[in-house]
Amino acid sequence: MKTGKIDVAYVAELARIELTDEESALFQSQLEKIVGYVDKIKELDVEGVEPTLFGRDLTNVMRDDEVRPSMDRETALANAPMRTDAEFRLPKIVEGAES
Amino acid sequence: MNLWELGVVDAAELLSKREVSSEELTKAVIGRVRDCDGKTGAYLTFDEEGALAAARDADARRAAGEDGPLLGVPVAIKDLINVKGQPCTCASKILKGYVSPYDATVTERLKTAGAVCAGRTNMDEFAMGSSCENSALGETRNPWNLEFVPGGSSGGSAAAVGGDLAIAALGTDTGGSIRQPAAFCGCVGVKPSYGRVSRFGVTAFASSLDQVGPMTKTVRDSARLLGALCGADGRDGTMPPEPVPDFEAATSNPSPKGLKIGVPREYFMEGTSPEIVESVKKAADEMARAGAEVEEVSLPHTDYAMAVYYVIAPAEASANLSRFDGVRYGYRSPRSEDVFTLYTRTRAEGFGQEVKRRIIMGTYVLSSGHYDAYYGRAQKVRTLVRRDFEKAFAKVDALLAPVTPSPAFKLKAVLEPLQMHLSDIFTVPASVAGVCAMSVPCGLSAGGLPLGVQFISAAFAEEKMFRAAAAYEALRGPMPKPRL
Numbered sequence: 001m002k003t004g005k006i007d008v009a010y011v012a013e014l015a016r017i018e019l020t021d022e023e024s025a026l027f028q029s030q031l032e033k034i035v036g037y038v039d040k041i042k043e044l045d046v047e048g049v050e051p052t053l054f055g056r057d058l059t060n061v062m063r064d065d066e067v068r069p070s071m072d073r074e075t076a077l078a079n080a081p082m083r084t085d086a087e088f089r090l091p092k093i094v095e096g097a098e099s
Numbered sequence: 100m101n102l103w104e105l106g107v108v109d110a111a112e113l114l115s116k117r118e119v120s121s122e123e124l125t126k127a128v129i130g131r132v133r134d135c136d137g138k139t140g141a142y143l144t145f146d147e148e149g150a151l152a153a154a155r156d157a158d159a160r161r162a163a164g165e166d167g168p169l170l171g172v173p174v175a176i177k178d179l180i181n182v183k184g185q186p187c188t189c190a191s192k193i194l195k196g197y198v199s200p201y202d203a204t205v206t207e208r209l210k211t212a213g214a215v216c217a218g219r220t221n222m223d224e225f226a227m228g229s230s231c232e233n234s235a236l237g238e239t240r241n242p243w244n245l246e247f248v249p250g251g252s253s254g255g256s257a258a259a260v261g262g263d264l265a266i267a268a269l270g271t272d273t274g275g276s277i278r279q280p281a282a283f284c285g286c287v288g289v290k291p292s293y294g295r296v297s298r299f300g301v302t303a304f305a306s307s308l309d310q311v312g313p314m315t316k317t318v319r320d321s322a323r324l325l326g327a328l329c330g331a332d333g334r335d336g337t338m339p340p341e342p343v344p345d346f347e348a349a350t351s352n353p354s355p356k357g358l359k360i361g362v363p364r365e366y367f368m369e370g371t372s373p374e375i376v377e378s379v380k381k382a383a384d385e386m387a388r389a390g391a392e393v394e395e396v397s398l399p400h401t402d403y404a405m406a407v408y409y410v411i412a413p414a415e416a417s418a419n420l421s422r423f424d425g426v427r428y429g430y431r432s433p434r435s436e437d438v439f440t441l442y443t444r445t446r447a448e449g450f451g452q453e454v455k456r457r458i459i460m461g462t463y464v465l466s467s468g469h470y471d472a473y474y475g476r477a478q479k480v481r482t483l484v485r486r487d488f489e490k491a492f493a494k495v496d497a498l499l500a501p502v503t504p505s506p507a508f509k510l511k512a513v514l515e516p517l518q519m520h521l522s523d524i525f526t527v528p529a530s531v532a533g534v535c536a537m538s539v540p541c542g543l544s545a546g547g548l549p550l551g552v553q554f555i556s557a558a559f560a561e562e563k564m565f566r567a568a569a570a571y572e573a574l575r576g577p578m579p580k581p582r583l
Contacts, residue, residue: 006463015417015462016424017455018443031460033517038464038473040406041480051478052485054293054307054337054533061340063333075200079428088426091437 006031102127106316107172107267107323114171121171125154125215128173132264135583140239141259143178144186145218153215160213168323170213175259175268178219179302182206189302190234191224193423193430193449203300204332205311212327220255220268224451226276226304228252229522233453241284243548243581247507250280256314257284262583267315267324273308274408275526278538281314282502282551285540285578288314289321292558293533299334305415308530318569322346341559349562350569356390358567361495365401366525371504378541379501382552385574398487403480404528410464410477417461485532492557497567501525502538506548529555539568540578
C-alpha cells in the first residue's frame with residue numbers, strides 16, 4: 001500500500017520539536033521508509049479482532065484511595081531549571097501577566 | 100579468584116559465611132571498574148562513597164544477625180532507574196545534572212534486601228537503540244572486543260556484567276533491550292512478563308511494553324535477583340495480583356527431562372547468520388538428547404510483530420516524552436523566548452536524533468487521520484501476535500529461539516534506522532505479546548564474540564522459562580571469560 005508524503009514540519013510542530021532544514025529532510029526520507037515498513041499491518045484482516053492495549057488482558061489494579069505522604073515542595077523544586085522560592089519559573093504565558 | 104568475578108549466588112554465599120564483607124566485595128568491584136572501565140565505558144557515573152556506605156550498612160545488618168539472599172551484594176543500575184540522591188540521566192543531554200528525588204520500587208526492593216546500588220550504567224538515550232551508540236553522554240564498548248558494540252539499549256549493564264565490572268545489573272527491556280545486549284556481551288538477561296515488575300520510578304519509554312529485569316552471570320543469579328524485584332506495590336496499575344513463585348527453586352537440579360520445548364519455524368529466516376542458526380539447533384539437539392521433547396512450532400504472525408512494535412513503541416514514547424519540556428526538571432534552552440520556543444528549542448537541543456525521530460514517528464501515527472490506520476490497527480494485530488504465543492504455549496513449556504540475527508556488530512557500522520531496528524526482530528515478538536523471555540549465552544562465534552539463545556515462556560510462567568534455561572546452561576557447561 002502506498003503512503004502519502006509525511007508533512008514532517010507539521011508533525012514536528014505537534015511534537016513541539018524545532019527541526020533544522022537538514023533534520024527535516026533526513027527524517028522525511030527515513031520516516032517514509034519506516035512507515036512503508038509498518039504499512040505491513042494493513043495486509044491483515046483484523047475484522048472482529050479485539051485490540052490488545054497492554055501486554056496481556058488487564059484490568060486496572062487500584063490501591064485504596066488514602067492520603068499518603070508526598071514529596072515536599074523543596075524536593076520537587078530541586079531539579080528545576082529556573083524557579084522562585086516556591087514555584088517553577090516560566091516565560092510569560094498570558095499577555096499582560098507577570099512572568 | 101578475584102572477588103569481582105563472582106556472581107550473585109556465589110558472592111552471597113561468601114557473605115553469608117562471613118568469609119568476605121560487603122565492603123570488601125564492593126571495594127573489589129570499584130577497583131575493577133577503576134582498572135578497566137576506561138576501556139569499556141560501561142558506567143556513566145559511579146558514586147563510590149555512596150556504594151561503600153551502603154555496603155557498610157549491609158555489613159552492620161549482618162552483624163546484627165540479619166541474613167538474606169542479596170544482603171551486601173552490589174548491583175549496577177541502568178541510568179533510567181531512580182535511586183534517591185543519584186543522577187538519573189537516561190543518557191540524555193536533557194537530563195544531564197538531574198538528581199533523583201526518590202527511589203523506584205525496584206530500588207526500594209533492592210535496598211530492603213540489603214543489596215548495594217553500585218554505579219549507573221550507560222544506555223541508548225531513553226532506551227532507544229540497539230548499540231548504546233545513541234547515548235549522549237558516553238561510549239560503551241563490548242568487553243569481548245573493544246571494536247564492537249555492547250548492544251542496547253542496556254549496553255552498559257551488559258558490558259559491566261559480561262566484563263566482570265559488576266556482580267550483576269538491572270536493565271530494562273522494551274523490545275529486546277535486556278536480551279540483545281546480554282547476548283552480545285555473554286551474560287544472562289531476563290525480560291519478565293509484562294506486569295511482573297513495577298515500573299514506578301523507571302523512566303517510561305513505551306508503557307505497554309517496558310519491563311525491568313536482571314542481567315547476571317548465571318541463570319540462577321537472574322532467578323534470585325528477579326525474585327527480589329517482583330510483587331505488587333500499589334504504584335503500577337498494570338500489575339495483576341499474580342503470586343510470585345520461588346524462581347530460584349526452578350533452577351535447582353536442572354534437567355531437561357519432561358520439558359516440552361518448541362522451536363519456532365519463523366525464527367530461522369534468510370539473513371540470519373549461519374553461526375546463530377547452528378547454535379540454536381545445537382542447543383535444541385543437546386536438550387533433546389538429554390530428555391527434552393523438542394518439536395517445531397509455528398508463530399505465523401512473527402513478521403508482523405516488528406511492524407506492530409514500530410507503531411506502538413514510538414506512539415507511546417511520544418506521549419511519555421512530552422514531560423521533558425524544560426519546565427520542572429532537566430535542561431532548558433537559553434534561546435527560549437516564549438512558552439512555545441521554550442518547549443520546541445529545549446527539546447531540539449536536549450534530545451538526540453534517534454529520540455526526535457521516534458517522537459515524530461509516534462506523533463505521526465497518533466495524529467488525526469492516522470490513528471485508526473496505525474495505532475488502532477496495530478493494537479489489533481498485536482492480539483494476533485499474542486494468540487500465536489498462546490497457541491504455542493498450549494503445547495510446549497518454553498520456546499527455544501535465536502536472540503539476534505547476528506553477533507555484535509562493529510562500532511560506527513553505518514546502519515539505516517530501519518536496518519538497526521531489524522536487529523531486534525527475534526526479541527520484539529515476545530515483548531509485543533507480553534510473555535517472559537530470556538537470553539542465555541551459548542558459546543562464541545568464529546570471531547570470538549558471544550552468542551546467545553533465547554528461552555520464551557507464557558505470561559507469568561517464569562518458572563518454566565528458568566527451568567528450561569537452567570537445564571540448558573548445565574548442558575552447555577562453563578563459558579570462557581573475556582580478557583580486559
